[in-house]
Amino acid sequence: MRLLLIDDDPRYRTLLRHHISCDWPDVDLVSYNPRLRGPLTPGFLAQGYSAVLLDHGWKGGGSGADWLKDFHERDGFAPVIFLSADDESPDAVAAREAGAFAVIGKAKIRTTKLNEAIRRAADEQAKAQSRWRMSAGAKMAQDFAGARLKAYRRIELIAKGSVSDLFLAESADVGGVVVLKVTPAIRKETGVDQSMERFLQEFEILRGIQHPNIVRIYDLGVTDDHLFLAMEHFGKGDLRKRMSEGLTARQSLAIGRDVAQALDAIHEVGIFHRDLKPGNVMLRDDGSVALIDFGLAKHVALKMEVTDKGLIFGTPHYMSPEQGHGKPIDARSDIYSLGVMLFEMLTGKKPYDADNHMAVLVHHAKAPIPKLPERIASLQPLIDTLMAKDVAERPGNAADVARLIDFALQTLGPTESVA
Numbered sequence: 001m002r003l004l005l006i007d008d009d010p011r012y013r014t015l016l017r018h019h020i021s022c023d024w025p026d027v028d029l030v031s032y033n034p035r036l037r038g039p040l041t042p043g044f045l046a047q048g049y050s051a052v053l054l055d056h057g058w059k060g061g062g063s064g065a066d067w068l069k070d071f072h073e074r075d076g077f078a079p080v081i082f083l084s085a086d087d088e089s090p091d092a093v094a095a096r097e098a099g100a101f102a103v104i105g106k107a108k109i110r111t112t113k114l115n116e117a118i119r120r121a122a123d124e125q126a127k128a129q130s131r132w133r134m135s136a137g138a139k140m141a142q143d144f145a146g147a148r149l150k151a152y153r154r155i156e157l158i159a160k161g162s163v164s165d166l167f168l169a170e171s172a173d174v175g176g177v178v179v180l181k182v183t184p185a186i187r188k189e190t191g192v193d194q195s196m197e198r199f200l201q202e203f204e205i206l207r208g209i210q211h212p213n214i215v216r217i218y219d220l221g222v223t224d225d226h227l228f229l230a231m232e233h234f235g236k237g238d239l240r241k242r243m244s245e246g247l248t249a250r251q252s253l254a255i256g257r258d259v260a261q262a263l264d265a266i267h268e269v270g271i272f273h274r275d276l277k278p279g280n281v282m283l284r285d286d287g288s289v290a291l292i293d294f295g296l297a298k299h300v301a302l303k304m305e306v307t308d309k310g311l312i313f314g315t316p317h318y319m320s321p322e323q324g325h326g327k328p329i330d331a332r333s334d335i336y337s338l339g340v341m342l343f344e345m346l347t348g349k350k351p352y353d354a355d356n357h358m359a360v361l362v363h364h365a366k367a368p369i370p371k372l373p374e375r376i377a378s379l380q381p382l383i384d385t386l387m388a389k390d391v392a393e394r395p396g397n398a399a400d401v402a403r404l405i406d407f408a409l410q411t412l413g414p415t416e417s418v419a
Helices: 010-020 064-072 090-097 111-133 136-141 194-207 239-244 249-268 331-347 357-366 374-386 398-411
Strands: 002-006 028-032 051-055 080-084 102-105 152-160 165-171 176-184 217-223 226-232 281-283 289-291
Touching: 002 010, 010 028, 010 111, 051 064, 051 111, 064 080, 064 090, 080 090, 080 111, 090 102, 102 111, 111 136, 136 152, 152 176, 239 281, 239 331, 249 289, 249 331, 249 374, 249 398, 331 374, 331 398, 374 398
Parallel strands: 002 028, 002 051, 051 080, 080 102
Antiparallel strands: 152 165, 165 176, 176 226, 217 226, 281 289
């Protein structure tokens, strides 16, 4: 028995678990706090759950009735058991009219009534999922750029690239929405295609890293001449979006520290990211950040070099001087890129800009490090250290960077404005 509980009260979640476990001791009760995480992703149907338990309201004015209407309009959504104020309250009547599978009053829950509703909902969901898997619609929804992936249901195409396509999909196993990266498994007469090798390398890099600031990887597979990678979905988007909303100096430093900790985790196992930029830093619902996109990353232990020496890969606005000029790099190149990102978060603009990419690369190598506004001038030594032109003048590792940022946070004044 796997249930999704949408409610913001931890004490009530505990009470419900007590009632439900009387019949299902090993129940998997997944909690979703709507006040902290916001609405469920559009297109999500809760296919991986036997039923959804939805509270009638939560702090901040949230309305379970509005959510119920939204779910009812999603064709194929799991049965919803609505938790009303009491059995015959106005919200209970409205919930029945809005299509709730069952309504349970919170004022006095009876274990028998609650669990019977769950049992009937689970039976209905099992039948509905069986019918859906045999339908033509299922075959269409399981088609990802020619790859038939039965464990996933396509929601939408996010991006179409020259190497891989990105899809938003629902995974019943994960019990939520994931991002699927799908690429043709092309092989050449000379061996494995380079883009395919990068795809496999990305998984090999991520598979062995468990860190709160690194994207979670759920699955890797090969089917119908395609490779696919299922990874964490970030409903709040990337750091570019967050920066456009404005960040305080304290918020900027906190994000920079989290990214530094992520870099420390990958550098510890011999990985350099090589494409650190705001678009590769994602935000979770709880505000934490995670580093993504290791397609250009280099693992020092890998025998096959997936980029030719002398070629430049990455994003010019965030490249270290050595990377921008095709020189050998180490962990300090990523540290420079973090310094660039931190400057942009603090000021709202990139440290260097020009009409063409080559000019930007020259600025990184030759131009003076730009100055922060007077209001945050105390952070200039940190920027100067991270963005030092000479590699030897930068911190030797990302753990030291995290400590430097922590110290800056402690010395930051109480008043600050948004960049």
